[in-house]
Amino acid sequence: MVENPHLSVKLGSLILKNPVMTASGTFGYGLEFEPYLDLGKLGAIVVKGLSLKPRLGNPTPRIAETPAGMLNSIGLQNVGIEAFLSEKLPLLSKFGTPVIANIFGETIEEYCAVARRSEESGAVAAVEANISCPNVSKGLDFAQNPQATLKITQALRKATSLPLIIKLSPNVTDIRVIARAAADGGADALSVMNTVLGMAVDIRTRKPRLATVTGGLSGPAIRPIALRALWQVRQAVNLPLIGIGGIMSAEDALEFLIVGASAIQVGTANFVDPQSSVKIVDGLRTYCQENNIADVNSVVGTLKSDPI
Amino acid sequence: MVENPHLSVKLGSLILKNPVMTASGTFGYGLEFEPYLDLGKLGAIVVKGLSLKPRLGNPTPRIAETPAGMLNSIGLQNVGIEAFLSEKLPLLSKFGTPVIANIFGETIEEYCAVARRSEESGAVAAVEANISCPNVSKGLDFAQNPQATLKITQALRKATSLPLIIKLSPNVTDIRVIARAAADGGADALSVMNTVLGMAVDIRTRKPRLATVTGGLSGPAIRPIALRALWQVRQAVNLPLIGIGGIMSAEDALEFLIVGASAIQVGTANFVDPQSSVKIVDGLRTYCQENNIADVNSVVGTLKSDPI
């Protein structure tokens, strides 16, 4: 039995002490979880999506429960990059866990400005660009168009020397095409995936259960979709990948590692059990110990699939 | 209280005694359900996808359970249109419920041939073309490309005078574009939607849980995706729509009617409870009675959504 398996993983130049990150929008600014866990134990903390200016977000209802999942249309409410850097980041930095700024904007320029401010702070370890949020764009997203993905990735690549993670959307015909565009644009890693566009109706009132009608579906219900998206992207690009979607346990996380994710993010599970993320770190360690795995990286991309 | 609400709905020239159909591939050839329910009570029976020649289908494992859902890659195993017409259809016809042939092929010509044979039988009420099965095509499906959708719909429109239903796939960037193509091609109604492409991994063996690696996700997990797809298609075309995806109860069915489906199909629910479909018919009747609704059609498309 391996007593102290090596859990550290690399996403380009970004080194994490273990593969477990928190998913943007499901972990607040990190500090909300201090009562429940040791933030120092996490691989990385990805904070709520940040924009140049503070945003109020969408009207209520903003969430709805669905079978083994939930819909949200928070509308990217956030304190804005400046308040984050001055009020939240200093408190968050002291845990020794890399803080990743999840960023978004309405224009490419806004994205770049937020990325630049993140880098200037000196305390942000990487930038994850949410080019795929289904709740704010009226039309199609950057992440639904390869040209747009290429353009925004190139622009961000120029704007910052921080590790650049592009977060992809499942709401596309062929995610491989988008993944290649992000790779070509200079991304260091890809996050696969954001929420699936969904909807629910209250039959009593005949109104949508979300004020915005549609919203993002997350949670275990979408795990099979996320795994498939990851598998497709794995075959399309050579970048380190971050698996996201419905991960509730170390077993779930292992599915993503096996398919080819170097790291994973825990999202909706944080609501169900605020300790989920560290429990998954512990679970991965135990798995490695029990299966005599010296290095968790040796699990990554080991899917055995017979050609059919 | 309305004692005998009018439950009959029209899909173009096709008249159903109620809005509840069974989804292709989840109801066998109908006869498998004879021990469990009165097939005469259903709005329509959509049989397992039929091809020109019999098909063996995919290797096992063919199904896997996921949170509130299941994956399948049956590979469209079927007895072939001829055996269906000669062996199954005569037995099925006696229930007085319209039988809809779900058809597929590897080429447009095959599709058309199956449609023609269906019409020639004189006992098939309509044709539902599965242009979106994720388990057989190696590349992209017809349903993932508007031009291909247009072409196959036009060809089928020429090949048969039966009511023509085109079944759409959710695995697209913008389902509205595909829906419009099908409408332009001459479809009489659209089925929204087929399964979502998904995947699951057995962490013990590190193999995919399906022999084909990926497969179609169905069941309540995908209901929010199906409702959203229906809502998008509702805004894009003026055809009668059939809502499909994760419907387990009359309440679920009502969500689809409210969003704008004239009829619905019950799929995975048939496995969990073989009586699901008739229970949903009964549930819709009770709902109309209790809510003083004289005609179920008056529920269709009544979603109240404030513009935001």
Added chain:
Amino acid sequence: MKGSVLYNLSLEGDKFLMGILAPELAKTSRAGQFVMLRVSESLDPLLRRPFSFYSLGKGTTAERLQPENHLQSHTQTVPGISRGIRTRSPDSVEFLYRVVGQGTRIMAHMEVGREVDLLGPLGKPFPLPTEPSQIFLIAGGIGIAPLLVLMEDLQQREPELFQRCKTTLFFGGRRAADIVGVEDFQSMDIPVHIATEDGSLGQKGLVTDLLTGRESSGEKNLPRLVYTCGPHAMMAAVARLCRQWRASGYASLECLMGCGFGACLGCVVKSPSSAAEEIPFTYRFVCKEGPTFPLEQVLW
């Protein structure tokens, strides 16, 4: 945090009273706070459910709420079987809940001894009165829940102040079956005025009908302090009354909650923005900044 079901009693209509052994929670929680309860280990339902404390087990009530065994209850959805007997202890907490959906239906079936997974205490407590005052408690339906614990907490912590406050409960519902827990208040010598919409108990009408027109009958009939919980429209009406009465008031708000501790940003309520801000309103988080709010902090 794990707790263990001590009793799960079927009350009037579709209401249940659940006692849970959870010493840590009983010790650290305050009136107005809530827990997020996980009703099952299954992924469906997925999210936790918020419940206010009805009692923190510290109070001692002489006359106990009478659980009735409603095997022939008028509610169809719930078998309505009482399990266990009500035995509060300093180590137990109580939730008064109404069966409205999948989660509460599962709760209604929980057996004695069943382990439950609780997250809490969460949210801001009700501020207790600081000086002897006339207090109105105004509840609608299941909104009664956080008001009992408030009075028990006050009685426990400041017995003298409790004695010197003049407290009255105004309690409304749609029908008699909505009115539960009255005995718990009466046993603390808190008078109870009831209104039901169908007139099946107390005065016919809304609970606010019991309250309008009080200004005319003189100052001494008006409260200094109001605590309210119930349907949104009722609390909005109470907020208007409090402005008329120049009374301070606190409401306990309900709202869909994804997490209960400030992480999902799902639970916002519109709040007046401060003059300094240029925005028409601001959002406050019901789970962290509430669920108890000064009435004027909410844009009703």
Added chain:
Amino acid sequence: MKGSVLYNLSLEGDKFLMGILAPELAKTSRAGQFVMLRVSESLDPLLRRPFSFYSLGKGTTAERLQPENHLQSHTQTVPGISRGIRTRSPDSVEFLYRVVGQGTRIMAHMEVGREVDLLGPLGKPFPLPTEPSQIFLIAGGIGIAPLLVLMEDLQQREPELFQRCKTTLFFGGRRAADIVGVEDFQSMDIPVHIATEDGSLGQKGLVTDLLTGRESSGEKNLPRLVYTCGPHAMMAAVARLCRQWRASGYASLECLMGCGFGACLGCVVKSPSSAAEEIPFTYRFVCKEGPTFPLEQVLW
């Protein structure tokens, strides 16, 4: 069809024996058939689980399977609490099951009186012997389940034939804890030979090790009829032996099942195609054409 749990006994290892009151099922089912059991009303887990009958409650066994209360059991996942006592009746059916995942874990927690939702009887029964024969029952682990009911059914329906058959059970497992139910066979005077891979009970090795080399010791040591259930590889080995022995044999197959009644087409097994067909093999549905198959109908 609804049934009600009569007992749910924790046996060796992670095995449980569940008795269910289900008169209709007990009456109409045959050995080798199965039910699809819905373990919860939740949508997770969604699908029903297939279980073969272990007993149809008709048999009368003198010595009863001894349920042990494994509170200090070696299995971590299951509390291993026995509920109720084993009392079979003509109206009850029994399932012997192993806890392997979410569904069976939920089953292991079911209380006496709990209502369960069963679909069945499904599938094809084992054909009973038609003449006095030497019969080998060959089981691996939980594969023992459908073999007891087979013998009880025979004893019940054709007591004389049962007497005149010479039946032996060969039972293999990985360790002693995998060997359950032996007493139920012994009480029917069926001798039991055991093999475990770790040698903790019976002969060390595979169950098929107990069976090889029999040809040399003469005809009378060979069976005419074989019934087998267990891991695929074991049944494949048994199929080979049966060819050598020129014995007829039947296997009860396991396979992932979406529905259990021929609707999903998920449960196929490869079968030799008839000479007339031009395809290399054909698929048969385990749920409808099985789960019991003549050994030669399966491409092992």
